[in-house]
Amino acid sequence: MIKKMVCGAVLAAMGSLAQAAAPALTEWEFTWKGFYVFPGGGSGWDDPELTFTGRFAGTDGNSDGILALGELTSLTFEHDDYNYAACPPATATDECNLASFSYSEASGLELKASNVWYSAAPGSEAWWVGESTSYDTSYGIEQVDFGYQMPGEYYTRTFTDYTVKTVTQISPVPEPATYAMLGAGLLLLGAARKSRQKK
Structure with a gap:
């Protein structure tokens, strides 16, 4: 489950970077x-x-x-x-x-x-x-x-x-790297919290 969450966080970060890289x-x-x-x-x-x-x-x-x-x-x-x-x-x-x-x-x-x-x-x-x-x-x-x-x-x-x-x-x-890293970090925190709750 954590692996899926991590993959999701990485994909979200990559998507945010790609979107923000477009000229605004x-x-x-x-x-x-x-x-x-x-x-x-x-x-x-x-x-x-x-x-x-x-x-x-x-x-x-x-x-x-x-x-x-x-x-x-x-x-x-x-x-x-x-x-x-x-x-x-x-x-x-x-x-x-x-x-x-x-x-x-x-x-x-x-x-x-x-x-x-x-x-x-x-x-x-x-x-x-x-x-x-x-x-x-x-x-x-x-x-x-x-x-x-x-x-x-x-x-x-x-x-x-x-x-x-x-x-x-x-x-x-827009600061794409900042926003992407923030999104990935929040997803990872959520994954870690759910893992601790199961234990």
Whole structure:
């Protein structure tokens, strides 16, 4: 009986290790703090306290330590309704795009994403308006308001020397060896206890 319990414990441990060895979905939050703000049509200013946040999630399928564009499942920015990892097909009035994405602890977060929205398809009616937003980890954030007979009005938040960029993992990291050994140990304890009770 004990032999069966031991075999069961070993098999359980091996199963736990195999299951936990599979790449897991992980989520991160990123923060950019400190920008040079330029509202367009006026003077810009430094704002070291201005903060912008976003989140992304994915699975490092090839376990190379890099979350690539094809491994991304979600990418969102504050005050923005799009999931840039799953942009819907573009329409005449709405479009989002994720041109590039990469994250690793060694190289940090790199991405280029954008969206554009129109109140109506340009040319379909008078006095339409639109807005575009772009995010670029090498530059910052740019928003443009435009429309029929309306020059573009820019609002940019540009990275500076004092910009602090942080990425924090917010989902738990599984520790397969620990969990497998714990399960095996509990099974072995149970087997030993039953053996003592029979004696």
